Amino acid sequence: MKHTLVTLFSVMLLTLTSRSLAQEPLPVYLDDSQPVEARIEDALSRMTLKEKIAIIHAQSKFSAPGCPRLGIPELWLSDGPHGVRMEFVWDDWNHADWTNDSCTAYPALTCLAATFNPDLAFRYGNAIGQEARYRKKDIILGPGVNIYRTPLSGRNFEYMGEDPYLSSRMVVPYVKGMQQNGVAACLKHFALNNQEKNRDNINVEVSDRALREIYLPAFKAGVQEGGVWAIMGSYNKFRGQYCSHNEILINQILKKEWGFDGVMLTDWGSAHDTDEAARNGLDLEMGSWTNGLTWGVSSAYDNYYLAQPFLKKIESGELPESLLDEKVRRVLRLCFRTNMNRNRPYGCKLTPEHTEIARRVAEEGIVLLKNENHFFPIAPGRYQKIAVIGENAVKRLSEGGGSSELKPQKEISPLEGMIEKYGREHIVFTLGYASGAPNYSNELPSGLDVDSLVQEAVKVAREADVVLFFGGLNKNFQQDCEGDDRRNMDLPFGQNELIERIIKANPNTGIILISGNAVSMPWLSKVDGLIQSWYLGSQGGPATANVISGEVNPSGKLPFSIPVKLEDNSAHYFGEESYPGVNGTQYYKDDILVGYRWYDTRKIKPQFPFGYGLSYTTFRYGKARTDKKNYTANESVKLTFTLKNSGAKAGAETVQVYMSQKKPSVLRPVKELKAFKKVYLQPGEEQVVELEIPVQSFAFYDEGLGDWKLENDKYTLHVASSSRKIHSTATIEVNN
Missing domain, CATH: 2.60.40.10 (Immunoglobulins)
Incomplete structure (x- = not known):
């Protein structure tokens, strides 16, 4: 009897409590019907000082903790901008080796820019946003909109070329497409990150005019037209102050002048000082004491500049709590737009639509540079034996390159695409040259004998009806890769010499260059056909074969000028003070004359001009x-x-x-x-x-x-x- 009464009392109490809870209104910050700014202020008022400090810095390599007591979720970030990067273990740079973190690899942003197609940019951004949302990411670290100033820059392939107007028109739809999925785009790298060499300490001196006319327009468009929710600082300095906590760039221009209401976050390792970070607009600190790529200090999160050091300065009165509150407001605003937005879609990944978008961007971005004597297209049946020579016909080019590395579920190589298009019996392949595995410190030898590779390539070329050489750059260190620049404009791994020998063996040779940068072409006058291709991602093989065969008519245009020689380029014309800098400082002596502006005004003829690209029609x-x-x-x-x-x-x-x-x-x-x-x-x-x-x-x-x-x-x-x-x-x- 006693047990029955206790049970009955418990049920009655639970019923009354449930009824009371059901009738009690939600806290404002949890009430979707309330204005976002009111929800932000309500959440902020409920947070302790330590909770506010915690929410503005990382808790792992790619996450920030939110506020668990109030139900504010963790923020999860992932590298981009060409797809959703694979997962990492909590506290270091080792891949987590999950089985469900593959993605669609989309063409690099140089390719997207070469399409000159803003509608495709929207579909591209939306597709990555869908995959990011499915993978439960809140921020994708991209797109990149730094200006192509020198053809040596290791990260040019991640950006949209040399022209600020082109970059502006392409970045706005990318941002809108991604963010309609409730995933924040993160424009990077703000600002003046136009080289990788000495990126951690180089101080850039540039005129206000060049800053405003050349280097900032795409960022401004992303903020004011795209409504971007996050921006990443760059590693370098501007006028003596690091860009991730720079008074002029962030406080004066980005937040005050442009009205940016999102989150300003660091690149991994780009914060350097607590006072500057607190006062100069940095909102979220990620990856301190790391080079952003290969090394870091384990479990250092409480020691970040905006962590315990910031807390102590507030508690001592050295810094006002109002600086912290403003940062927390911005992080909370990002949360309400992303992981606390209950209306955002669920996302999807690896869909047929994603495959189609990747292929379409690749096809529209490929640029036909030379086509004498109708070398292209090569219709199936035109030749009995097609020699495909070159490592880039088979190399997995979604690997390496730095933070843009991807783990595609499928990456179809150009060779596979050619075999599918022409039939295995008509294609003969040989490597020709070898580069070794991607890495971020030095060039590893491939272990293959160079002379043997060359001899075999010459033999295959001599016996073929036509030769297609697939060369260019790759994602190895000091190629198209984060962390350093190329050493010169030449094709690496002996390709120029190999091309000369192949042409001598078979003059009916066409070249397909795969790269994110311009290269020198000493053999150009000796070939009739030349295609500039890019890192094309998952559908690179079918897209390449479709253009070569004529099934797709090429329509890409160069998003940067290709000089005849390096000294013709504006950054290099003025010597080391202009690039790569002397005694830690570089002066942009080319000022506003970047890219075609330089070649046109100085009357220097480029090898191929900006905006150039041929077609199979007229x-x-x-x-x-x-x-x-x-x-x-x-x-x-x-x-x-x-x-x-x-x-x-x-x-x-x-x-x-x-x-x-x-x-x-x-x-x-x-x-x-x-x-x-x-x-x-x-x-x-x-x-x-x-x-x-x-x-x-x-x-x-x-x-x-x-x-x-x-x-x-x-x-x-x-x-x-x-x-x-x-x-x-x-x-x-x-x-x-």
């Missing part, structure tokens, strides 16, 4: 016309012209519009890209192309004013198929 441009002749600053120019596919094959042309000012009061480049559009046309089809160009985009940054200045003057708009191929022009006048 296009005819009509006369450019504007809707009127006189404009004010708040208007947009409506520019129209006709474009006709005058060839026999369906194809796409990226039309480009450059601007020139007639009589500027300051030095201006000969021309600057202001608009582009990719147009798809059937054979014989003609289309009226219309582009709107804001007049305000003609302004330059006036250092005296500390603001943008649009001068009354005549401006010429150049309709072009590359920075060096102008088809039509129209002149307008601006009167404010």
Whole structure:
């Protein structure tokens, strides 16, 4: 009887308690119906000082702890920007060796930029966001938008080329596509990380004008147009202060001027001082006491600059708690956008749609650079024996390279793609050269005999009807790899000499270069066919074979200029003070004249210009016309012209519009890209192309004013198929 009464009392108590709990309103911070800013303030008011300190620094290599007592989840981060990186063990750089952490490997961002297709950038970002969400990631560390200043930079393949306008137009849809999945994009590396050599300590001195016109526009677009939720600092210094806690870059420009309301976080190991980190805008500290790649101090998280040292300075009164509160607000805002957003989708991975997007980006990004005597396309049946020579036809190029390494579920090599397209009986392969395994400290020998490889390649070439050499760079250290730059522009591992011998054995040779950087081409005049390919990810093989065979008409355009020799490049023209720097400092003596701006203004002919790319069809441009002749600053120019596919094959042309000012009061480049559009046309089809160009985009940054200045003057708009191929022009006048 006693047991029955106790049980009955317990049930009644539980019922009353449940009813009471059901009627009690949720805390504001847990109530989705409340405004986000109110939820942030409510959560902040409930946190202890130690909980607030904990939430702004890492607890493992790729996570931050949240606030368990209040139910605020951990934040989980993963490297990008070309896919979701494999898992790591909690406290070091060893791979966790999970069986379920594979991904779709998407083409590198140089390839995405070469598509000149913002719609594809949106689909690309969305696909990675879906895979990241499925893998329970809250932040993807990408995309990268640093400017291609030197062809030696080890991380150029992770970025979007040399032009700030192109980078801006491609990064905004990438960010929007990713973040619609409730996964934060993290723009990197803010800012001026334009080389890997001495990246941990190099101090960059650059004019305000070059900073604003060349190196910051893509970041600004990502913030103000893309609404990006996170930004990663760079390793280098700017004007003597590390960029991850830089008063000018973060407090003045990013947060005050641009209105960025997201989280500013470190690259792994880029924080250096508690006071500067506290005062100069750093919100989340990840990976201190590591080089970001291979080594670190175990379990150091409580000793981070924004951990116990920051706490002690607040408790002693050296630093105000208000600095901490502002950082916590931003981290909480990120949580409400990501892991506390109950409406975000669940994500998916390795879908047929992801495969299709990876292949489509690869196909549209491949650039046909030379095609004499109709070397390409090589239709199936045209040749009985096709020699495929070169390590890059088989090397797994999603491996290595630094933090962008991936573990694709499937990576189809160019050789596999060629065999599938042409049949195994028509393809003969030999390695030709060997580079060794990817690593981050030095070049490991492959263990193969170089002379034997060369002799076999020459023999195979001599006996084939046509030779396709797959070479270029790879993800080995001091190639396209994080942590250092290339030593020169030459092809590594004896490729130039090998190419010369192959051409001598069989002049019917075409070259497919796979790289994220420009290379020297001493053999160029001796080959009829040349393709610039990229790190194409999971679908590299089918995409490459589709372009070579003609099933896909190439439409990629170069996102950077290829110089004849290194000294022609703007960063190298001025010597070591400009690159790589002297006594810890480098001066950007090329100023605003970067990339095609430099080659055009200095009248230096590049090997291949920015925006250049051939097709298997031809296009005819009509006369450019504007809707009127006189404009004010708040208007947009409506520019129209006709474009006709005058060839026999369906194809796409990226039309480009450059601007020139007639009589500027300051030095201006000969021309600057202001608009582009990719147009798809059937054979014989003609289309009226219309582009709107804001007049305000003609302004330059006036250092005296500390603001943008649009001068009354005549401006010429150049309709072009590359920075060096102008088809039509129209002149307008601006009167404010």
